Amino acid sequence: MTEPAYLHATRAAYDTVAADYAELLLTELAAKPLDRAMLAAFAELVQPAGLGPVADLGCGPGRVTAHLHSLGLTAFGIDLSPEMVAVARRTYPDLRFDHGSMTALDLKDGSLGGIVAWYSIIHTPPEHLPVIFAEFDRVLAPGGHLLLAFQVGDEPRHLEHAYGHAISLVAYRLSPDHVAEQLSQAGLVEAARLVREPTEREKPSQGQQAFLLFRKPEGS
Known part of the structure; x- marks a missing residue:
């Protein structure tokens, strides 16, 4: 099967910027207390349930995977690049990282206690998101939780330069209500959401940031 062009573009862009991206964003969470609060709440919900490990999907250089591990979760990362x-x-080196795509995860049905997709759906054309959300529902155990982060808006950004490199990539801004509706259609139930204003570092290009916490119902 021919790979969708957006997956090829995303892989090529992040392969190009990987080392510089990792260095520049290594300590970014330290300046974002609300983001950390959402990750902490996710961990507090997932850990006692004991439903399985947590997958950081679109993990990039692994900083969020490592943060989840520091919160007491058994976490591993998967990335397209x-x-x-x-x-x-x-x-x-003590954590697990695998190469893979959110569109077709090499994971068993119901094998995860939680999923974090931290700004990793933003390069997927919105019309393709239901395929990814169906995969999330498939691999989550009943009672498991999903935490999504993304930029708010309705206009895509065409990136030609990032992290000191020339690239060609589209970043989609999304409506929290619309994403929540798509997740509900995939069979997940909303638990909480946060929309915050951009930090000084994120202004003016980033805009509002959204965090959605969803749960897979028991018995589903």
Whole structure:
């Protein structure tokens, strides 16, 4: 099967910027207390349930995977970019990182206690998101939780330069209501959401940031 063009473009862009991206964003969470609060709430919900490990999907260089591990979760990362996976493995040799795509996860049905997709759906054309959300529902155990992060808006950004490199990539801004509706259609139930204003570092290009916490119902 021919790979969708957006997957090829995403892989190529992140392979190009991997090392510089990892260095520039290594400590970014330290300046974002609300983001950390959402990750902490996710961990507090997932850990006692004991339903399985947590997958950081679109993990990049592994900084969020490592943060989840620091919160007491058994976490591993999956990323489309082989270079990002290589950086993550070098940086966090005690954690697991695999190469793969959110469109077709090499994971068993119901095998995960939680999923984090931290700004990793933003390069997927919105019309393709239901395929990814169906995969999330498939691999989550009943009672498991999903945490999504993304930029709010309705206009895509065409990126030609990032992290010191020339690239060609589209970043989609999304409506929290619309994403929540799509997740509900996939069989997941909303638990909480946060929409915050951009930090000083994120202004003016980033805009509002959204965090959606969803749960797979028991018995589904």
